[in-house]
Amino acid sequence: MAKRSTSRTNSKNQTKRKRQTSASRRTTSATKRTATRAASVRSTKMIYYFGSAKTEGDSSLKSLLGGKGANLAQMTTIGLPVPPGFTITTETCAKYYERSRKMPTGLMEEVEKNICALERETKKKFGDASNPLLVSVRSGAAISMPGMMDTVLNLGINDQVAEGLAALTSNRRFAYDAYRRLINMFGDVVMGVDHEHFEAAFDDVKREHNAATDAEVPEEGLVELCNRYKAVYKSHVGKNFPQDPLKQLRYAIEAVFKSWNIPRAAKYRQINDIHGLCGTAVNIQSMAYGNMGDDSGTGVAFTRNPSTGKNEFFGEFLINAQGEDVVAGIRTPRPVSEMKKWNNKVYKQLLAIKTKLEKHYRDMQDIEFTIERGKLFMLQTRNGKRTGGAAVTIACDMAKERLIDRDTALLRVPANDLIQLLLPSFDPKAKEKADVLTTGLPASPGVAVGKPAFTAAEAVERAGAGESVLLVRKETSPEDIDGMHTAVGILTSTGGMTSHAAVVARGWGKCCVAGAGEIKIDPGKGEFHVAGRTFGRNDTIALDGATGEVMAGEVPTVEPELSADFRTLMGWADKRRTMKVRTNADTPADARRAREFGAQGIGLCRTEHMFFEGDRIAAMREMIMAEERSHREIALAKLLPYQREDFIGIFTAMDNLPVTIRLLDPPLHEFLPHEENVQREMASAMGAQFEAVRWRVSMLHEANPMLGHRGCRLAITYPEILVMQIRAIAEATIACLEDGVRAKPEIMIPLVGTTKEVTILRELAEQTLQTVRKEKGLSRKLNIPIGTMIEIPRAALTADKIADAADFFSFGTNDLTQLTFGYSRDDINTFLPDYLKQEILEKDPFQTLDQAGVGVLVEMGIEKGRSVKPDLKIGICGEHGGDPASIIFCHNAGMDYVSCSPFRVPIARLAAAQAAISE
């Protein structure tokens, strides 16, 4: 212990020392989700081969080969059974866009060379009917974007190859099934023929053969289907389906390149904060078939449970199916544990591979595999998406298993995802009585209460109008991304734990119940049926993503129990971080909750909310209506006892921790009613003329209240308000001292733009503290620091002057962002969506601190402030104090603490630790 604390002191000192210079340095650490840019010097090598002959890539080349390509190469290298293939680099995709969507020179020649290598290794030939090489063409960016970009399977089949394949596999049904899938996918993905036209042709064939399901269509039906598909293709594309496999390949590669910039992919990147990628890689891989009969199959699995984090092999498989069938959620698959009974050898082989992969990647893996006639092939591995709770548990477990060290464990948990652990769940008592309609798969934990929306567009529209909506769909597809994001929860009637809906929802920590098969959805009528009942757009539904329950009506929620793993991880974080974490809290209840979450003080206690309850607002209004100082003082005297009691409550909740109290900030008109009838009520309650009230309201009206008479400007013109507040603080502090509560108030002056505001108000505050001290007969001085918000650009620009008069700085980055950008938070939605869409802004600057603009002012403020007071205590109390990317910035800028809402305190603790580790 002694040793540890010594080393911690050292690291603190180092941080202190660094601070002198760090403020001016731009922070460069990227957050987990922001990819490193492709190397600035581009390689000319366009293709990397993987196979037993040679493997040119490995998992370190993700930015060049994409995640999928890099991992296919890596799996090949460590000896896992991977169908051989090759990867066209992401830079080649970038070149495609640089050349205004023309295929880079020499690319197809390189592709052909690699096809030759593939032919040698597989001993098959591309387009050779007697022994055809078939390949898949899949996208794969450096950061996983599941289902967002395009894929074409079974490439290399033409009329002759189909016949040859039938002969070779002695399975004509399989051969034509593969062919019709190729024509369908190629037509849809590469040529933009709407899937429904193929669907219609299939329905015709099924009807003609009296087949209820796809599987019931006889062999000759599939042959016929291929002809119909080719006709559909020709009628929509205007040309015949290409019989030349190389032509198929060329078009498919280009289609994947194009899919990088289709709207749904762009939207996905925006929602998930993915920036700085140059394009997608293209993986061309020899096919393995899970649909060659009942000895074949396909599956997806996680090496640990992605919902709970439990160390158990977790996944699903389908017999006699192609991989896309599992992910798309069309058939409901079987749990992977049941595989033992079907093929124990393969199951054991998978378990061994799972262990090998975890040892190699030292992280939980999300794998795809196919069994072709009893032989296992690995088609993909990647770090698995997981819920916040699972991330915590996996990180702790892996650290305990010594797969990773504690720093790595801390970096593994996306700080924002902790919110999932801290959010409410349904009250168990209320749930006993809940009206459970059905139970689906617990696809993504959390709870959601809302009204059903039946299409993504409807969900977006109604959510935009302020409704809480649940997206209720048979299955979801990448087109639904927008609606899934705006819905509070997702309910699907088909699809499993690894379906699109489940994977995406877990990634976001959004509640999802999948595969609730008893639910029959009628999107046309806007209703669904379950248990003999019907629910429409106006019915409230509750989802429990942890149990899969779907309930009618509202269900009350309770606060979460924090897991042991959570506490362990937070403990590690606290040892590692150098910044303190405070909270923004205005009530004793919030203060207590934040303290339970680990807050080390209050960084922002707003005093204005205290004036709205009951009698207080009457006294406040009396103060505002008064025309003379003496009358204002009479009204303020009525507010004093309330304010004092508020502070006593908060000081008590925060015993021995600092409480930064911001003096009155909003413009006075916020305390007056704006509707005529309420003005009349107010007038009669006060015994005033209605006209006088209306006149005062109109006098206080401001064109731009954000830039008006508020903050310390109020205290300059109405010093008696400040005097009352300081008196309340002083009296509360003394009352606490007498009760043995160690009150540690700090007084914060808001909206400072000039030094003189601080010197004038500080003098007045100190006089008032002195007066109260003498009145109460306190012998020692009240040691209450007086500091300023830095939230006006001019305060940052003149921080060296202001620091002379201030004991501390707290950056109010909400207002600082408003003023630095000239954006009103209340009005930004008129143009923000366009700004995000056109990538004028990468993110909403009110959520994540704009480092290039606002950040420059923050750094300047810190540097100038510390230039005159090297030990000046500096923190942040805007919304950004709870945002991980912004917290990293604050750490690098040399702040002493961040302050955020109670629920974000654990996030801030973890993010602060991650910042210290990444430094």
Place this chain on the structure above:
Amino acid sequence: MAKRSTSRTNSKNQTKRKRQTSASRRTTSATKRTATRAASVRSTKMIYYFGSAKTEGDSSLKSLLGGKGANLAQMTTIGLPVPPGFTITTETCAKYYERSRKMPTGLMEEVEKNICALERETKKKFGDASNPLLVSVRSGAAISMPGMMDTVLNLGINDQVAEGLAALTSNRRFAYDAYRRLINMFGDVVMGVDHEHFEAAFDDVKREHNAATDAEVPEEGLVELCNRYKAVYKSHVGKNFPQDPLKQLRYAIEAVFKSWNIPRAAKYRQINDIHGLCGTAVNIQSMAYGNMGDDSGTGVAFTRNPSTGKNEFFGEFLINAQGEDVVAGIRTPRPVSEMKKWNNKVYKQLLAIKTKLEKHYRDMQDIEFTIERGKLFMLQTRNGKRTGGAAVTIACDMAKERLIDRDTALLRVPANDLIQLLLPSFDPKAKEKADVLTTGLPASPGVAVGKPAFTAAEAVERAGAGESVLLVRKETSPEDIDGMHTAVGILTSTGGMTSHAAVVARGWGKCCVAGAGEIKIDPGKGEFHVAGRTFGRNDTIALDGATGEVMAGEVPTVEPELSADFRTLMGWADKRRTMKVRTNADTPADARRAREFGAQGIGLCRTEHMFFEGDRIAAMREMIMAEERSHREIALAKLLPYQREDFIGIFTAMDNLPVTIRLLDPPLHEFLPHEENVQREMASAMGAQFEAVRWRVSMLHEANPMLGHRGCRLAITYPEILVMQIRAIAEATIACLEDGVRAKPEIMIPLVGTTKEVTILRELAEQTLQTVRKEKGLSRKLNIPIGTMIEIPRAALTADKIADAADFFSFGTNDLTQLTFGYSRDDINTFLPDYLKQEILEKDPFQTLDQAGVGVLVEMGIEKGRSVKPDLKIGICGEHGGDPASIIFCHNAGMDYVSCSPFRVPIARLAAAQAAISE
């Protein structure tokens, strides 16, 4: 000529070279009205003597001795007849305040030593009844603050001395008149006894002696009056009037120190932008008496005419009077030219002194003198206040007389005062028919039309409510400063050309008619009587300060004729300045006027005003009401021809000069009506539903429109608006070319905060220019630069990025000031008065650029912009572009031009020259 133009080119190059480094350098040049700070190392010498024995100071020590003290020393040195005395330094006054208003240690000992020196020189003794030394005690700061601080005359009289003085002068009446004046002034100024108590005692004595005027009171009445005054003094002070002359002196010195910080003095400094002074000096000088009989007199004069600048001796004198009687305007004095008849010897002596003083000071002087029994004494000289017109004429004349060089001549004219030459005067034709009530003295030129206010407080209140008021007073006093400042003109019924009202009004360039003796004012009733008529608070009166005429009703005004001297000076300024001067103009008429005033282009052509006239607003509203882009485009097509014609008009007025056009800036709701009845009218005119109009207005409502959906944000969301405007610019340019007009438009994108906004809109603008060019079959490219406003802090902070995409920068310092301070221009008046009063702000930051805050962003923007584009053209187009102090800042920051309203163009030309000279 060739030589001159070469040297001019050189100086330009030097400026260009300097720019690379100058932006980061703080400008230090002070404007004329901002005094240099007292030397940082303080001298310990507290008193400077002046007299024939020794003279320790000179006119270079103004900051230490005050203007009056330094010039008394200087006049003594150059041999003028000055009553000897000594000056207590301004630093001693500062010490007094540092010691919390205690007299500095050792000061009175020093005073006594100097009194001894004075006794030796005058051969009189302080307090010696047989041969008494009497002194005056006067304030005198480094910058003249006429009448603002306190003065005590006749110090040294007590009961014995009064008797001795009577014997010595054989003039008992004179001796007791001096004594009663001392008791009155000492009681009033030093002890704060209200003047009216002495007034009442005087009235009693007059009544008792049946005297109508002061002069009719007999000798014994004055003796009695002294006793009554001593009783008044005792009853209010609680002590006897001090008989010890040294005690009198000590109290008087302290009273002068105190008067430095009385409210009216502080207010005067604020109004006149006087900052950085450490206190007032105190001048103790042996008395000279102008009231010793008809061979005595007193006067004030200017060495040239302060209204017109004409080189003529100009002033007034009173026979048998003390100096204060002239300045206070109690008796109407005689013109100084009449002195010849009274005492030609003294008159000739004065003329010789006038010439000597001008040769010495090389500036027009304002002098005070006293004739004691035929002997002339100089009591003061200082640079004379003058009107803008006089300043121009005097500067030109003195340069022609080779008293000063041209640079000095340029520096002599306060740039702001030029506005007086450019403002309208009454239309001579209308004046022929005007209802002239009376003619007073033409005390300060200019014209004013308003309604009478009878007290300063009333003037302030009514002007605050938006009324144009004339301050109508018998006489004005320093207490009236506030009311004089807010009134549009001043009318007094007594007092001459050098009365308080006249001097102050001329200093401000405010119209004043003084000494209009036919006017009888009744402040109690709120009316005045003249020519048998009565005028009250609701009657409009017109004043002509150049003729002294007072007229009933409105009189139309005409534009001024610019004088030859004005043109000469402007020519000198244009040769000297390196910055260009453009104008802010939205109409051809404004453009033409500005061009006449010397504008070298338009720096800001706002396009929004063009949408309000006639049919345009209907089309604009149609555009705003449209829900689809195609409908908006239809409405915009209707606006296009108007906009094109507007631009053709402006380009034609500005033929061959650049015209910077700002794209649409205000939020759309500014174009919609907000009152229900107008909304109904609009709906029916458009054939739309009223509800639809109301809904659209409510949708467009913003909490803070200044920070809302405006500027380039509009163009991002409604690109079709930008396209229409660019098309209008391109079509107008081509139409002009065809007509032989050399149109030089520049396109300016407003409210830029990010680089991407510029790149997106620039691309769209360039495409549009290209389209129009092709349509019109123009072979060569339209060479139209596209630049940005820098008016959002983030734009300045990221100017290196933005410069990449912009051809020029124009600093919009109005919005930049709003955002840097967080002040809404529309709402600032709620707290600005308090901020100025408490000196939180030295000046309104919307009038003069805040160099410490906003200026830092401007310098940063210039430095960053030029770091990527060294030749980036940079200007300013906020209100500050017409403010001299701000123009000096712009020059030092390295800007290429300033742009201001047409009337301020000459001011900017002169200020730019002054900046170049002072560099």
